[in-house]
Amino acid sequence: MRHRISELFAGAGLFLRGFGTWAKSPGLMAMGAVPALIVGTLMLALVIILSFQVGGWAAALTPFANGWDPVWADLLRVALSLGLLVGVIVLCVLTFAAVTLAVGDPFYERISRSVDQRLGGDHEAPELGFWGSVRKGLRDAVVLIGMAIGTGLVVFVVGLIPLVGTALGLTLGAILGGRALARELTGYAGDARGLSLADRRVLLRTRSWRTMGFGIVAYLLLLIPGVAVIATPVAIVGATLLVRDLRGEPTTAPTAAPTSAPPAAPPAAPGTP
Template sequence: MRQRVSDLLAGAGIFLRGFGTWAKDPGLMALGAVPALIVGSIMLAAVVLLGFQVGGWAEALTPFADGWDEQWSGLLRLALGLGMLVGVVVLCVLTFAAVTLAVGDPFYERISRAVDRRLGTAGEPVDLGLWASIRKGVRDTAVLVGMAIGTAAVVFVVGLIPLVGTVLGLTLGAILGGQALARELTGYAGDARGMTLVERRALLRTNTWRSMGFGVVAYLLLLIPGVAVIATPVAIVGATLLVRDLRGEPTHAADTADAADPADPSAAPAQP
């Protein structure tokens, strides 16, 4: 048990290390924040709109409860409304990551590869070719979105449990959502190593608790409007460090006179 807690904390620490990159290379990280700001604003507006509508939807979906005692019909509709809201929030967090990564693909790839260059790349990036890359991207995105929908559905069903459903739904959403985010966010580092989605999932399972610690922190921070914008590029730095850690690659730069930050992409060699 102690080892599992240690791994959870280590995974969380891997994510949090990425925040130091904002101080070292704010320009690069700010580029990664722009897609998150655009996508996040749209999704936040959608969630707020849903919050005003969910009560009416819950009532419309339960006409059979009109003849019930007001207390029981109200409890049922409250549970249904909260379940829908929690499920949609989980779905938004997971699809937020997928859509943001797609919109900001060049920026996030640059951030991930900068981390690899700083720490010692595992080899030349794998060039799949245009069409093979497109097919792989579409296939991986479809799988990840399918997982997001499945996770949201499970959380919605659990959220229907009276009294404790909302708390259980939020907890389950953080766990399942964190695992899904870990799969999504490690895509750039995995692609640079020629890994398929199946291989990436297998890698994350080599230390499930460490991967979960990373993913849950990512999930919780991406839940918070504003913080999600800052945390998205940080997540790419952390995900690259996570892949390196699980593969046994160096995650800290060799000691140097200037003691450069180990996750600082700005320390990477200038490109020709």
């Protein structure tokens, strides 16, 4: 258990180290925050609108409860409303990541590459051509959004459990959502190394608790409006560090070798002026 906890903290630490890049490359990180700001604003508006609709959806889904005692009918519909809301939030967080990465693709690729250049071992994704890139991007987006929908549905069903459903749904959302985010965010570093989505899944499973620690922190920070804007480019840095760490590549910049001092002059011979 202690090993698993240390792995969780190690994964979280890889994500949090990405915040230091704001000091090293503020211009590049700011460019990465712009797509997150645009998509995040739209997603937040969508969540606010949907939050006012879940009560009506819950009532429409439970016509059989109209003849129940009002207390039990209300409890059922409140639980269903909370389950729907948690599922919507999970779906929006994961979809936010997928859409933001698609919109800001050039910026995030540059951020990931800058990390590799700084740490040594510059990797560059193989050239696929325009249509090859479009097909790959669409294929990955469909797979990732499909995973987001599946995760949202699972969280929604768990959220229906009486009394503890909401807490379980939020916890499960962080775990499953964190895993899905780890797969999404490592795409740039993985592409640069010629790794497919299936290859990334295998790589992330080699240290599953470390991957989970990274993903849970990413999920929780991307869940907070405003913070998500700053944290999105940070997540790309952290994901690149995660890939490097799992592949045994250095995650700290090489230190410059100390300049050797010139050899001391030999002592003068006796009687030399």
